[in-house]
Amino acid sequence: MSTSVATRKRRRIPLVDRIALIICGLVLAIAVIGPWIAPHDPYAVNLSQRLLGPGPEHWLGTDINGRDVLSRILTGARTTLLATAVVLAVTVVIGVVVGTLAAVGGRVVDEIIMRITDVGLAVPSIVLALGFAVALGPGIGSAIIAVSVSWWPGYVRLIRTVVRETMQSEFVESAVALGVGRRRLILRHVLPNSLDILYVQVTLDVAAVMLVISGLSFIGVGAQVPSAEWGAMIAAAADNVTSGWWALVFPGLAIAITAIAFSLVGDWLRVLRDPTLKQEN
Amino acid sequence: MKSVLEVDGLTKSYPGASRPAAADVSFKMAEGSALGLVGESGSGKSTTARMIAGLEKPDKGWVVLGGRQIDGLSRRAMQRVRRDMQVVFQDPYSSLNPRMNVEQLVGEGLLVHSIETDRAARRREVERLLGLVGLGHVDLGAYPRSFSGGQRQRLAIARALAVRPKLLICDEPVSSLDVSVQAQVLNLLRDLQSELGLSILFIAHDLAVVRYLCDQVVVMSDGRVVEKGSREQVYGDPQHEYTRDLLAAVPVPDPSHSRRSVTEEK
Known part of the structure; x- marks a missing residue:
């Protein structure tokens, strides 16, 4: 009887991960419906209500321009998460295409691609973003391009490694022996058995990319100040942190909680995929 | 000879x-x-x-x-x-693509060698081949994981024989x-x-x-x-x-x- 209880318990999602999953769901929901549930106009400047503390009218207070912080966080979720989603979509597609090419394209192609990724990995995204901000003008677009440019080499390397591993498996050799052509071999046999790892990696990267994008907005090369992007909100509030800490702390909490939640879910997926990582407690 | x-x-x-x-x-x-x-x-x-x-x-x-x-x-x-010339490998647990079902596995040779390009005809041929290896009763949509080692090796044989x-x-x-x-x-x-x-x-x-x-x-x-x-x-x-x-x-x-x-x- 005790074993059956233990089995049932093991199958259940751990409490922390369940909370993290719920938070991720909530954040994603807010990203979609945030502007409609915001109690105030996130951009309405009202100088008579500047820097009000958290209270019944403005739950999370107002910023230096009298804008409702809660409304701005709810609205800004969309900007931050959309930018993150665009970066991840672009880098995953590049990663799968270029990584597969490196894995199956022969030594010369592999060598060329790997040296390019070395360069990409060597340049920090902040520096790249500063460059793009100068070239294209600061804005969320520049931040997206900059982070994508510095993020894709990681996916190329990941996919290259996994595809090379899958190419060694016996069912791939069996497909070759059957007479399956290269294109079908890669599309039907290799890739479907290689891409599972992306679920984990992408979830883990949501947190990391979000932090970089918010960070870029904070230093002023990402989303610009009136925008309700979380990092930009922190940047704008940093000047009056002593007189209105709430305008800085709450967007910061939004970033931290979202990042932690996605990291936890990513870790949970990773353990789910590879049970040997599970810790006994 | x-x-x-x-x-x-x-x-x-x-x-x-x-x-x-x-x-x-x-x-x-x-x-x-x-x-x-x-x-x-x-x-x-x-x-x-x-x-x-x-x-x-x-x-x-x-x-x-x-x-x-x-x-x-x-x-x-x-x-x-x-x-x-076809090959049947040693380990039927690793030689069958886990993401392909019976119909796709056995029919793949017919498809890639353009022997039977019509889907319905290919399915009939797959059924005939499965009967040949004593798997006439199996569900065409099943995946390799639901078969025993011996059944998988029969699948592998049917897959190899498909191209005659x-x-x-x-x-x-x-x-x-x-x-x-x-x-x-x-x-x-x-x-x-x-x-x-x-x-x-x-x-x-x-x-x-x-x-x-x-x-x-x-x-x-x-x-x-x-x-x-x-x-x-x-x-x-x-x-x-x-x-x-x-x-x-x-x-x-x-x-x-x-x-x-x-x-x-x-």
Whole structure:
């Protein structure tokens, strides 16, 4: 009887991960419906209500321009998460295409691609973003391009490694022996058995990319100040942190909680995929 | 008699190895026959099979399939040759793509060799092939994970037979299966051989299995062919000492017949 209880318990999602999953769901929901549930106009400047503390009218207070912080966080979720989603979509597609090419394209192609990724990995995204901000003008677009440019080499390397591993498996050799052509071999046999790892990696990267994008907005090369992007909100509030800490702390909490939640879910997926990582407690 | 397969002087060395994995391997296989390539692990039998199947490039020697030299062909040309030569691998747990269902697995050869491009006709052919290997009852949408080892190996055989090959290379096809299931798969291969006039190149370390299935035997040791001949010659009057040792090591299922020991003989 005790074993059956233990089995049932093991199958259940751990409490922390369940909370993290719920938070991720909530954040994603807010990203979609945030502007409609915001109690105030996130951009309405009202100088008579500047820097009000958290209270019944403005739950999370107002910023230096009298804008409702809660409304701005709810609205800004969309900007931050959309930018993150665009970066991840672009880098995953590049990663799968270029990584597969490196894995199956022969030594010369592999060598060329790997040296390019070395360069990409060597340049920090902040520096790249500063460059793009100068070239294209600061804005969320520049931040997206900059982070994508510095993020894709990681996916190329990941996919290259996994595809090379899958190419060694016996069912791939069996497909070759059957007479399956290269294109079908890669599309039907290799890739479907290689891409599972992306679920984990992408979830883990949501947190990391979000932090970089918010960070870029904070230093002023990402989303610009009136925008309700979380990092930009922190940047704008940093000047009056002593007189209105709430305008800085709450967007910061939004970033931290979202990042932690996605990291936890990513870790949970990773353990789910590879049970040997599970810790006994 | 016409030969379906001829290999001559096949040699393969791997970097870092003290001796070639296969050295100067030569034999001929008559059409419709079953040839057993036997030897212990490391004897070079699998390397030889892989070179014949075009999965490994020989350093020297050639492979002639149905009168045509097939080693050193381009990838595309080799792809077409594979219609005449199929392989059944050792481990049916890893040789079937886990993301493809029965219909896709068995029908893939028909598709990639453009034998049956119509989906409905292909499905009928898949059903016929499944019946042929004794899996007539299975769900076409099922995935390999829902089958036992013996069933998976039958699937692998159906998949290989779909393109109607002249030569079927079986690389230790039963060594990873339960003894009770081994017999079923061997019987299936023997039936298929007589029904379809198939030529089978059978790689095994188990002499009893080869004796049951094969009319020709090639014995390999340390990468070299040490003996070849008909089943009767090799089992009845082995010429090479290694073959005699190998035969003496086979357990005899008859309790009244005492087992000869290798050490006693020496």
